[in-house]
Amino acid sequence: MWWRSAKHRFPQQADGKTLLHIGCGQVNSPGYINIDARKFPHVHIVTRKITSLPLFPSDQADLIYMCHVLEHVKRGQVIAVLSEMRRILKTGGVLRLSVPDFDRIVEIYNATQRSIDAIQGPLMGGQDYDYNFHHLAFNAEHLRKLLLSCGYREVRAWDPDNCQYHDFQDWASMRHSYGEEKFEISLNLEAVK
Numbered sequence: 001m002w003w004r005s006a007k008h009r010f011p012q013q014a015d016g017k018t019l020l021h022i023g024c025g026q027v028n029s030p031g032y033i034n035i036d037a038r039k040f041p042h043v044h045i046v047t048r049k050i051t052s053l054p055l056f057p058s059d060q061a062d063l064i065y066m067c068h069v070l071e072h073v074k075r076g077q078v079i080a081v082l083s084e085m086r087r088i089l090k091t092g093g094v095l096r097l098s099v100p101d102f103d104r105i106v107e108i109y110n111a112t113q114r115s116i117d118a119i120q121g122p123l124m125g126g127q128d129y130d131y132n133f134h135h136l137a138f139n140a141e142h143l144r145k146l147l148l149s150c151g152y153r154e155v156r157a158w159d160p161d162n163c164q165y166h167d168f169q170d171w172a173s174m175r176h177s178y179g180e181e182k183f184e185i186s187l188n189l190e191a192v193k
Protein backbone atom coordinates (compact mmCIF):
# COMPACT_ATOMS: atom_id res chain seq x y z
CA MET A 1 0.00 0.00 0.00
CA TRP A 2 2.77 2.41 1.05
CA TRP A 3 4.74 1.51 -2.05
CA ARG A 4 1.80 2.18 -4.37
CA SER A 5 1.50 5.74 -3.14
CA ALA A 6 5.26 6.33 -2.71
CA LYS A 7 6.49 4.73 -5.92
CA HIS A 8 6.04 7.84 -8.07
CA ARG A 9 8.29 9.84 -5.71
CA PHE A 10 11.28 7.63 -6.51
CA PRO A 11 13.24 7.53 -9.76
CA GLN A 12 12.42 4.99 -12.41
CA GLN A 13 14.28 4.19 -15.60
CA ALA A 14 12.82 5.55 -18.81
CA ASP A 15 11.92 1.96 -19.70
CA GLY A 16 9.83 1.72 -16.50
CA LYS A 17 12.27 -0.59 -14.70
CA THR A 18 12.70 -0.30 -10.94
CA LEU A 19 16.36 -0.32 -9.91
CA LEU A 20 17.70 -0.24 -6.35
CA HIS A 21 21.24 0.80 -5.51
CA ILE A 22 22.06 -0.46 -2.01
CA GLY A 23 25.15 1.07 -0.40
CA CYS A 24 25.56 3.65 -3.16
CA GLY A 25 27.72 5.85 -0.91
CA GLN A 26 28.85 8.95 -2.76
CA VAL A 27 28.00 7.46 -6.15
CA ASN A 28 24.96 9.19 -7.60
CA SER A 29 23.38 6.77 -10.03
CA PRO A 30 20.47 8.52 -11.76
CA GLY A 31 17.45 6.31 -12.38
CA TYR A 32 18.16 4.21 -9.30
CA ILE A 33 16.51 4.35 -5.87
CA ASN A 34 19.61 5.09 -3.83
CA ILE A 35 19.90 3.52 -0.37
CA ASP A 36 22.76 3.88 2.10
CA ALA A 37 23.52 3.93 5.82
CA ARG A 38 24.91 7.43 5.28
CA LYS A 39 23.04 10.55 4.28
CA PHE A 40 23.94 12.23 0.98
CA PRO A 41 21.74 14.53 -1.14
CA HIS A 42 21.14 11.77 -3.73
CA VAL A 43 20.29 9.07 -1.14
CA HIS A 44 16.53 8.48 -1.10
CA ILE A 45 16.42 6.05 1.82
CA VAL A 46 18.89 6.20 4.71
CA THR A 47 19.04 2.85 6.51
CA ARG A 48 21.64 0.41 7.73
CA LYS A 49 19.11 -2.40 8.21
CA ILE A 50 19.39 -4.09 4.86
CA THR A 51 18.46 -7.49 6.31
CA SER A 52 14.89 -6.21 6.21
CA LEU A 53 13.49 -3.52 3.92
CA PRO A 54 9.74 -3.89 4.56
CA LEU A 55 8.95 -0.65 2.72
CA PHE A 56 9.58 -2.55 -0.51
CA PRO A 57 6.93 -5.12 -1.41
CA SER A 58 7.94 -8.52 -2.72
CA ASP A 59 8.50 -9.10 -6.46
CA GLN A 60 9.02 -5.41 -7.19
CA ALA A 61 12.53 -4.65 -8.45
CA ASP A 62 14.07 -5.44 -11.80
CA LEU A 63 17.65 -4.94 -10.63
CA ILE A 64 19.29 -4.59 -7.23
CA TYR A 65 22.86 -3.35 -7.32
CA MET A 66 25.32 -3.67 -4.42
CA CYS A 67 28.90 -2.63 -5.12
CA HIS A 68 31.44 -3.26 -2.37
CA VAL A 69 28.73 -3.48 0.27
CA LEU A 70 28.23 -7.21 1.00
CA GLU A 71 31.65 -7.49 2.68
CA HIS A 72 30.44 -4.88 5.21
CA VAL A 73 27.65 -7.20 6.35
CA LYS A 74 28.28 -9.38 9.42
CA ARG A 75 28.89 -13.05 8.66
CA GLY A 76 25.73 -14.18 10.41
CA GLN A 77 23.60 -11.77 8.38
CA VAL A 78 24.73 -12.35 4.82
CA ILE A 79 22.09 -15.00 4.08
CA ALA A 80 19.39 -12.66 5.44
CA VAL A 81 20.60 -9.82 3.18
CA LEU A 82 20.75 -11.98 0.04
CA SER A 83 17.34 -13.46 0.84
CA GLU A 84 15.80 -10.04 1.42
CA MET A 85 17.09 -8.85 -1.96
CA ARG A 86 15.64 -11.96 -3.57
CA ARG A 87 12.27 -11.27 -1.95
CA ILE A 88 12.20 -7.74 -3.38
CA LEU A 89 13.27 -8.81 -6.90
CA LYS A 90 10.75 -9.80 -9.53
CA THR A 91 11.10 -13.31 -10.91
CA GLY A 92 13.72 -12.87 -13.60
CA GLY A 93 15.15 -9.83 -11.79
CA VAL A 94 18.88 -9.56 -11.21
CA LEU A 95 21.01 -9.08 -8.10
CA ARG A 96 24.22 -7.48 -9.36
CA LEU A 97 27.15 -7.66 -6.95
CA SER A 98 30.70 -6.44 -6.75
CA VAL A 99 32.90 -7.41 -3.80
CA PRO A 100 36.65 -7.49 -3.12
CA ASP A 101 37.95 -10.76 -4.57
CA PHE A 102 40.01 -12.63 -1.98
CA ASP A 103 41.87 -14.49 -4.75
CA ARG A 104 42.98 -11.14 -6.21
CA ILE A 105 43.99 -9.96 -2.73
CA VAL A 106 46.25 -13.02 -2.46
CA GLU A 107 47.72 -12.13 -5.87
CA ILE A 108 48.43 -8.58 -4.64
CA TYR A 109 50.04 -10.00 -1.50
CA ASN A 110 52.30 -12.24 -3.56
CA ALA A 111 53.10 -9.52 -6.11
CA THR A 112 54.20 -7.14 -3.35
CA GLN A 113 56.60 -9.53 -1.60
CA ARG A 114 53.89 -10.42 0.92
CA SER A 115 53.23 -6.88 2.02
CA ILE A 116 50.49 -6.64 4.65
CA ASP A 117 50.29 -2.89 4.01
CA ALA A 118 49.36 -3.59 0.39
CA ILE A 119 46.32 -5.65 1.34
CA GLN A 120 45.01 -4.05 4.55
CA GLY A 121 42.51 -1.81 2.74
CA PRO A 122 40.97 -4.34 0.35
CA LEU A 123 40.93 -7.05 3.02
CA MET A 124 39.79 -5.14 6.10
CA GLY A 125 38.10 -2.04 4.65
CA GLY A 126 39.04 1.63 4.63
CA GLN A 127 38.00 1.98 8.33
CA ASP A 128 37.58 5.74 7.95
CA TYR A 129 33.88 5.83 8.94
CA ASP A 130 31.47 3.63 10.90
CA TYR A 131 30.25 1.47 8.01
CA ASN A 132 33.61 0.97 6.32
CA PHE A 133 34.76 -2.23 8.03
CA HIS A 134 34.87 -5.61 6.28
CA HIS A 135 33.38 -8.66 7.99
CA LEU A 136 33.43 -11.11 5.08
CA ALA A 137 35.78 -12.41 2.40
CA PHE A 138 34.64 -13.81 -0.95
CA ASN A 139 35.98 -15.59 -3.96
CA ALA A 140 34.00 -16.61 -7.04
CA GLU A 141 33.27 -20.14 -5.85
CA HIS A 142 32.19 -19.07 -2.38
CA LEU A 143 29.91 -16.27 -3.60
CA ARG A 144 28.39 -18.47 -6.29
CA LYS A 145 27.54 -21.18 -3.72
CA LEU A 146 26.10 -18.58 -1.35
CA LEU A 147 23.83 -17.17 -4.06
CA LEU A 148 22.65 -20.61 -5.16
CA SER A 149 21.94 -21.57 -1.53
CA CYS A 150 19.66 -18.53 -1.28
CA GLY A 151 17.63 -19.70 -4.28
CA TYR A 152 19.20 -17.58 -7.04
CA ARG A 153 19.96 -19.18 -10.39
CA GLU A 154 22.24 -18.35 -13.35
CA VAL A 155 25.16 -16.90 -11.43
CA ARG A 156 27.39 -15.20 -14.00
CA ALA A 157 30.13 -12.60 -14.37
CA TRP A 158 29.23 -9.04 -15.41
CA ASP A 159 31.43 -6.36 -16.96
CA PRO A 160 31.15 -2.85 -15.45
CA ASP A 161 32.42 -1.29 -18.71
CA ASN A 162 29.86 -3.06 -20.83
CA CYS A 163 26.52 -3.69 -19.20
CA GLN A 164 23.09 -2.14 -18.96
CA TYR A 165 22.36 0.38 -16.18
CA HIS A 166 26.00 0.96 -15.27
CA ASP A 167 27.09 4.27 -16.73
CA PHE A 168 28.88 5.55 -13.63
CA GLN A 169 32.23 4.89 -11.99
CA ASP A 170 32.48 2.93 -8.78
CA TRP A 171 34.50 0.18 -7.12
CA ALA A 172 33.33 -2.41 -9.64
CA SER A 173 35.96 -1.08 -12.06
CA MET A 174 38.30 0.89 -9.79
CA ARG A 175 41.76 -0.46 -9.11
CA HIS A 176 43.53 -0.66 -5.80
CA SER A 177 46.63 1.56 -5.75
CA TYR A 178 49.72 0.57 -3.86
CA GLY A 179 52.87 2.58 -4.44
CA GLU A 180 53.27 3.03 -8.16
CA GLU A 181 51.14 0.01 -8.93
CA LYS A 182 47.45 -0.49 -9.57
CA PHE A 183 45.75 -3.84 -9.06
CA GLU A 184 42.42 -5.29 -10.13
CA ILE A 185 40.44 -5.96 -6.98
CA SER A 186 36.80 -6.72 -7.73
CA LEU A 187 34.79 -9.87 -8.17
CA ASN A 188 31.76 -8.92 -10.27
CA LEU A 189 28.99 -11.53 -10.24
CA GLU A 190 25.26 -11.26 -10.80
CA ALA A 191 22.47 -13.76 -10.23
CA VAL A 192 18.92 -14.13 -11.44
CA LYS A 193 15.87 -14.71 -9.24
Ligand SMILES: C[S@@+](CC[C@H](N)C(=O)[O-])C[C@H]1O[C@@H](n2cnc3c(N)ncnc32)[C@H](O)[C@@H]1O
Pocket residue numbers: 022023024025026027035036037038047048049050066067068069072073131132170171172
Ligand atom coordinates in the same frame (compact mmCIF):
# COMPACT_ATOMS: atom_id res chain seq x y z
C1 LIG B 1 33.03 0.87 0.14
S1 LIG B 1 31.60 1.86 0.07
C2 LIG B 1 31.07 1.58 -1.60
C3 LIG B 1 30.31 2.75 -2.16
C4 LIG B 1 29.93 2.60 -3.62
N1 LIG B 1 29.02 1.51 -3.81
C5 LIG B 1 31.14 2.47 -4.49
O1 LIG B 1 31.34 1.41 -5.10
O2 LIG B 1 31.92 3.44 -4.60
C6 LIG B 1 30.40 0.96 1.02
C7 LIG B 1 29.09 1.69 1.17
O3 LIG B 1 28.15 0.82 1.80
C8 LIG B 1 27.47 1.53 2.82
N2 LIG B 1 27.05 0.54 3.81
C9 LIG B 1 27.82 -0.26 4.57
N3 LIG B 1 27.07 -1.03 5.36
C10 LIG B 1 25.78 -0.71 5.09
C11 LIG B 1 24.50 -1.15 5.60
N4 LIG B 1 24.42 -2.09 6.54
N5 LIG B 1 23.39 -0.59 5.11
C12 LIG B 1 23.44 0.37 4.15
N6 LIG B 1 24.63 0.82 3.63
C13 LIG B 1 25.77 0.30 4.10
C14 LIG B 1 28.47 2.53 3.35
O4 LIG B 1 27.89 3.63 3.99
C15 LIG B 1 29.19 2.93 2.06
O5 LIG B 1 28.59 4.02 1.43
